Amino acid sequence: MLDSLKLDRAFLAEKEVEIRELEDQISALEKSIDAIRAVQQRVKDRLNAYKYPVLTLPNEITTEIFLHFLPPYPDPPPLVGPLSPITLTQICRTWREIATATPALWSAINLAEAEGEFDTVPLANLWLPRAGNCLLSMKAADWHRTNPIIIPYCNRWEHLALHRGISTSLTFDTSLPFLRTLHVSRNSATQAPSFSIQNAPLLREVKLPIPDGVQPALPWAQLTSLVLYEVRPNDCATIIRQTLQLISLRCEFRIHQGRQDQISILPPNISLLQLKYLVFDFDLYHEDDFLAHFVVPSLQYLRVPEGLMWPHPIPSLTAFIQKSGCKLQELYITYSSIEKSAYRTGLPSIPSIERSSDDGGFD
Numbered sequence: 001m002l003d004s005l006k007l008d009r010a011f012l013a014e015k016e017v018e019i020r021e022l023e024d025q026i027s028a029l030e031k032s033i034d035a036i037r038a039v040q041q042r043v044k045d046r047l048n049a050y051k052y053p054v055l056t057l058p059n060e061i062t063t064e065i066f067l068h069f070l071p072p073y074p075d076p077p078p079l080v081g082p083l084s085p086i087t088l089t090q091i092c093r094t095w096r097e098i099a100t101a102t103p104a105l106w107s108a109i110n111l112a113e114a115e116g117e118f119d120t121v122p123l124a125n126l127w128l129p130r131a132g133n134c135l136l137s138m139k140a141a142d143w144h145r146t147n148p149i150i151i152p153y154c155n156r157w158e159h160l161a162l163h164r165g166i167s168t169s170l171t172f173d174t175s176l177p178f179l180r181t182l183h184v185s186r187n188s189a190t191q192a193p194s195f196s197i198q199n200a201p202l203l204r205e206v207k208l209p210i211p212d213g214v215q216p217a218l219p220w221a222q223l224t225s226l227v228l229y230e231v232r233p234n235d236c237a238t239i240i241r242q243t244l245q246l247i248s249l250r251c252e253f254r255i256h257q258g259r260q261d262q263i264s265i266l267p268p269n270i271s272l273l274q275l276k277y278l279v280f281d282f283d284l285y286h287e288d289d290f291l292a293h294f295v296v297p298s299l300q301y302l303r304v305p306e307g308l309m310w311p312h313p314i315p316s317l318t319a320f321i322q323k324s325g326c327k328l329q330e331l332y333i334t335y336s337s338i339e340k341s342a343y344r345t346g347l348p349s350i351p352s353i354e355r356s357s358d359d360g361g362f363d
Helices: 002-049 059-069 093-100 120-131 143-156 233-240 313-324 340-346
Strands: 108-110 136-140 157-162 170-175 181-184 195-199 205-209 225-231 248-253 277-281 301-305 330-334 352-355
Touching (some): 108 120, 143 170, 181 195, 340 352
Parallel strands (some): 108 136, 225 248, 248 277, 301 330
């Protein structure tokens, strides 16, 4: 019995020693863990104190970088994707605050770019209020859909471009005090739109298709740049006789089969005294002395199909230059069958003469 008790005491003493040894090991490990945790905390503190260099820039510098990230105004950036200003709002909170507080980032919008790919209306409703009081550059395709969105901003339109599917007449009765450019693309519909703009004192540049028999009501007299698509020659003449301030003119003629008298009844003298840049686009048509209808003393660049000076292009050009009294610097003949050397010999006063057998890739 006594021997058994001695054995028990010895066993317990041994285990107590073992427990103390384990406790010593645990204590040592806890000290090691505490030391490691202290190192971990120091690393966290340093990390929390670190600031990315770009986030240390003054907001004014970051704003300037953001503005250079976009295409130069009035060209609009993409609505979505890595080159959209929306991307700048998704990087971090600081960038979002800067981007949404920078109206110039949102002053140009292209609602025609992604038409049919996704609903652009919610993006427009997000985008346009961020533009603040900035003037706006706007491109739209589905006019009936985007009209309610963009019309409330018409008093800040500076550049307006309408694309695809604009087949109804549009009348702007309200003032457009800052509108400078109006571009309407060639229309896929059978009836191109007619326009009426009553009050746009700064409007200077217009690109517009002209349907048969329609005379858009625009402030022609103040324009300095005009492009007319698919226009009948007589409609063109009616318009450009009102455009006394034009510096640049491009006319893309459309002549119906069996209606080849449309040019021959132009008025004898269409004077555009400030015009420097003149382009006529048309092929497969011959018209005697077409250029004789124009008096353009300031003209420097002329691009014209050879057929519009038929049957003697070089004498026609010579007479045109003499009548206008212009010092033509560049001449480009399209749809030409006459060699460049012949033009060069016949028109030695023109420094630059080019010709092509087609439209020369002009767009």
